Amino acid sequence: MYLRFTQRTNADGSVVRYVALAHNRRVDGKSKPDVLMNLGRIDRLDVGGLLGLAASIRKHFGDGLDNCGQADDAVEIGQHAGSAPIEVVDSRPVGAVWLLEGLWRHLAVASAIKKAADGRRFTTNMERVLFALVANRAIAPMSKLSAAEWASQDVIIPGLAAMDDDQAYRAMDLLVEADTQGEVQEAVFFAVAHLLNLEVDLLFFDTTSTYFERDEEESGEQAFRTYGKSKDHRDDLPQIVIGLAVTREGIPVRVWCWPGHSNDQSVLEQVKDDMRAWKLGRVITVVDRGFSSADNLAYLRRAGGHYIAGMRMRDGGALVEQALSRQGRYQQVRDNLRVKEVRLDGAGDVRFIICHNPDQEQRDKQHREQAITRIEAELERIRAQREREARRELSAKAREKAETAHVRAECALRDHPTLKRWIRQQKNGRLVIDRAKVKAEERLDGKYLLATSDPDISTEDAALGYKNLLEAERGFRDMKSELLLRPIFHRLEHRIRAHVLICWLALLLTRVAERGCGQRWPRINRELSRLSQVTLAGPAGTVIHTTPLRPAQRAVYQALSITPPARVSVFEPA
Secondary structure, X not given: OEEEEXXXXXXXXXXXXXXXXXXXXXXXXXXXXEXXXXXXXXXXXXXXXXXXXXXXXXXHHOOOEOOOOOEOOOOOOOOOOOOOOOEEEEEEEOHHHHHHHHHHHHOOHXXXXXXXXXXXXXXXXXXXXXXXXXXXXXXXXXXXXXXXXXXXXXXXXXXXXXXXXXXXXXXHHHHHHHOOOOHXXXXXXXXXXXXXOOOXXXXXXXXXXXXXXXXXXXXXXXXXXXXXXOOOOOOXXXXXXXXXXXXXXXXXXXXXXEEOOOOHHHHHHHHHHHHHOOOXXXXXXXXXXXXXXXXXXXXXXXXHOEEEEEEOOOOOOHHHHHHHHOOXXXXXXXXXXXXXXXXXXXXXXOEEEEEEOHHXXXXXXXXXXXXXHHHHHHHHHHHHHHHHHHHOOOOHHHHXXXXXXXXXXXXXXXXXXXXXXXXXXXXXXXXXXXXXXXXXXXXXXXXXEEEEOOOXXXXXHHHHHHHOOHHHHHHHHHHHHOOOOOOEOOOOHHHHHHHHHHHHXXXXXHHHHHHHHOOOHHHHHHHHOOOEEEEEEEOOEEEEEEOOOOHHHHHHHHHOXXXXXXXXXXXXXX
């Protein structure tokens, strides 16, 4: 029931307002007001009598409580006769954390952590602390000290009232110890595969690197933070190498960490052995050109395994020449992809597939022409300046200085990271455009070469499967940008591994959320963060309410089969 106000305009222009006690009833599918009692004109109303009636109702029935002691869905906030006001004493967002909590339990992460903590004596639930760290990484990534404050004061973490940074570090140590042999990742993987009915016949693997904010690397044979070829273009900082295996749906199923000087060719054996221990059955491993050495590909075929591998084309060699010289018609796979299978002499049962992207062909041609134009302009500038200096009457010292400047400009052009590939240095030291290299590159525009050992996979599926390797690259990109994997400030190796595992778990939860509701995680996070839990305190006690669900928020929970937070979660009588 509610108070319904109406008004009437008199002939003299004055307005008279009326009030009535009413409720809504549904007629022919529509809600219409039904007046229960007319209370009369507002200017003639017995306000004191109505307030006394309200006080009597509150005296007998309390502040919105039914006879079972449960809080009503609507609590009126205001000043009533003979009572103190109800105050808002706390308000925190709960929507995104609640979603991640549901996924955390569905994916068996909670049970895996609890199993590892059995028999340990902790003053705080370490599984809850780890969930808080993972949720923080997904929602608002920050340092471990700030994450502890965030979990204690800024959000609602179910089952965790507060935590500090020491507890965060102990939880990280427990996570690394529990996952020494990949037990946590294995339990999570099979839970995800069962929940989402994942296809794991194709697993995509790639590596990246991340750096540390310090200038010196560790020393010794067991050094972890070392200098190496940085994929973040920070060769000046120590780093580690991170490997990630994902399914064709983009779900990350396992993560690895290696010392910063590890190269792609040296880590694939461990990846193959670790995945074989999970006994997945028929699995085709998809790798990029950095892993396509003969030894790596042979190792991937052990125990009945197969691979789809990108091959290096710009290095030349007899293999590439044979593939490009084979005649045959391309098969249209998609608007921007054509494929052609070729058989090469001496390759055994390995199949080779040439893929051609017409759009990429135009981009490659445009980039090369822009580079050639830039080189020609720079060479012409150096030549013209050298001729002007030759016509001028200069001292020997001035001529030597001018020639040094010319040579320095040529050296800068020769060593340019993107232009040097098109330049050739003659015997007299002068630079010219390598026309043979330009002509050879024209044959490769928009093309890339694949090799597969699987005799059953179709040419189309092999090509499209290799394109899905971009999912691993997208995982690295999101870990570094949205989850703030880098830079890492930890010093101890096991803490570094724990940090990477936490980022992997956050990526896993966000990917499952994205796949379930068809939206990107930043959009989901932004929408659900508007759902809050409000703590109200009054004479009758304290009650915790959740703000009403919006349609978009309800749709996310329904898509992922997660029950949203209750409207009233806690009531503590005074």
